[in-house]
Amino acid sequence: MMGAILFGTFVVLLVLGVPIGFVLALSSIGAMLASDYPIVVLSQRLFTALDSFPFMAIPLFMLAGSIMGHGGITRRIIDFALSIVGNIKGALGHVVATSGIMMGGISGSGVADTAALGSVMVPEMKKRKYDAGFSAALVAASGSIGLIIPPSIALIIYGVTTQSSIGDLFVAGIIPGVLIGLGFFVYSYFVAKRKNYPKEGKVSLKGVWTSFKRAAFALAMPVIIIVGIRGGAFTATEGGAIIAVYAFIISAFVYKEIKLKDLPKIFFDAALSTAIISTIIAATSLFGWLLSSEQIPQQITSTLLSITDNPILLLLIINLILLVVGMFLDSGPAIMLLAPILAPVAGSLGVDPVQFGLVMVINLTIGLLTPPVGTSMYVASNISGVPIMELSKKLLPFWVIMIAVLMLVTFVPEITTIFTK
Template identity: 40%
Template sequence: MTPFFFSLLAVLLASSIPIFIVLAGAVTTAMWLQGMPLALVVERMFSGIDSFALMAIPFFVLTGNLMGIGGLSKRLIRFADLVVGRMTGGLGITAVTSSMFFGAISGSSPATVVAVGGILYPALKDGGYGRDFSIGLIVASGSLGIIIPPSIVMIVYAAVTGTSVGALFMAGIGAGLVYGLVFMGYAAIHAKRHNVPRSPTPTWPEIRDGFKDASWGLGVPGVILGGIYGGVFTPTEAAAVSVVYAFFVSAFIYREKTIVELLVAVRDSAATTAQVMIILSAAALLAWYLTSTGLAVAMTNAILSISENPIHLFMLINVAVLLAGMFLDGASIMVILAPLFYKVGVLVGIDPVHLGVVLTVNGAIGMFTPPFGLNLFVASSLGKVTYEQAVRGALPFVALAIIALMIVTYVPGISMWLPRLLYAGM
């Protein structure tokens, strides 16, 4: 039955069938052939999403959508340009910095590409950076949306492994900074090599006004992270508070969108949440099946038979997840592979928080890795950008992102120093 199950799973994955049908369909077929009661399918799918931590997902999605339509992106980009635009490669660094800011609000990679790229892609292209570099920088920087907290992918990892959401968020700050700094450095080198002109140096009043204009939007991550680590509320409660804050800012401070557009943001958030939740429920069914039939233990032992050295295992994990990222999104990778690698990691002494950050960075790279990186397809919305152009521009950044991944993987202090500072016993 084991060879049949994995063969069926592979065939369904290769058939471009929605991932939740692949997971639930393979398990249901195997259970039927083994004579197991099929009522367990529905039971396990529902119990898999019966988690308080998962309630944060719809709130964070809605927060990002509310701020995304409320005129926040242009304010963040203007402020970032005022701060770093005068440096060599300033406009490219602005793109990365803006993606960090927007990612800290939306938690979504595609949303970051659209919000930041819609404004900065034409500016980069016309500013002397070249079309390929410009689109590559936008799709790569957009992947910061799932590394910088709050991150929906990290919440999914926490839900399937039981790891602290707060610790993961803190770890994501260090990893996201390293990841972004690698892109910033490349932007500066590219600008110097091609003699790209700098932006004019802003005055202090301009910086002050830019900060004042963007401060309400920048307050979202402050509310979320400050509330969590100040002990005011849990991550789920922080997500709910962030929705109230985002609605207030969009409706009463910026006031650039209509009631209808706000309702559209709510509808889109519901659709996104449904997509994530149904994948999670199917993954919970798969995890239960693998555990109850002993397949999880067999797979763990097979991996450990290769090596029990954490350095070697991390290399194996990175290769496996990078390959999976060519075909799957970050959330799907987490629900399929995280439970397996979590068990292996615990057995060899890998910190679950560090592992979660490494898997998240892998998932971020997958967002712009051909052939099915979602950011590559989203880039077509930026205007006259073909899939082939997006791939050509993204390839150098894939190599740079892998360098950042190696740093985050093998220098754990980068991502772990903040969690260890805030959480005793880590």
């Protein structure tokens, strides 16, 4: 009975377009009121969900991202990418794909990277007569890589939810993220050849070196995070604090693009983003606790294992479930709800927890680019003015590339575990 109320209310509110944090909270409260659960559990579960040291990494990385968004870092990364690929046909498209890889290692947010890339690159691509749908699709897809390449907020949430090593997850995300970015680069090249998109100048060692020096402090950020966490110098949470301070020093005193008057807006943006994510985390934790209390995860696990004992088929079924869920839920709540259910199933098939973390995140990254709730897709559509239906068609080749890499990650463990074993 409780499960029917929980899922029924969830589906109705989701269809009505209620924000996901409120969907999870209201459906949980409705189920508790209709059952014998004491209402005091509500506040206890909401508080306990956020009373986590590793989760403190999220507001710190949000602050670092907000500082970097105001600090001229995006422009310097784009200039560096242009200095490398400027002499290739369709250079601006290649800049988007290359910058997506570089920026993914800085902000940790696919949506933030899409907004940053789109605001700079879409107008430039329009000036040079690039197809508007292709430009918007490339920006949305390349920006979404930020969910895979460290420091990924989604990987932090998965690590905390499943008690997996965040450092290992960060390292494991590098190869899949780069492979996806390279796939976008290759596809962009063939489109540019077919459409005869222009080059953007000659490439010279001097130009590359000059732009690299300008972007060096920004490019050092992911190295600091990965080496520091992986080397045991600091935790992911401490890394967030270090990178926030580092970003402020670089933006204010080296690039000199942040003034004291900018700080209130920077802190407000970071606080707003943190509040949204924290609300979702707390509500998801309550929803997940109710599921566990009713032993629904165990029932789902038993059902999946009873379908077939073929590990390949089971992994394909899990991927299909995640792809469908990603179309309706953002990565944070989807991970917190499904990781406790699906990770044990994957573990019973011999899948490494770190490998499965990347399987989940890549699936949910594809969800950023699919209707009806594809956040990166909507951001790119708003920036470019391309309608959602047209943009969805232009995104098809990018979905194919990401699914191809997803299959590699699913069935070739070494892609994610080669540096973590």
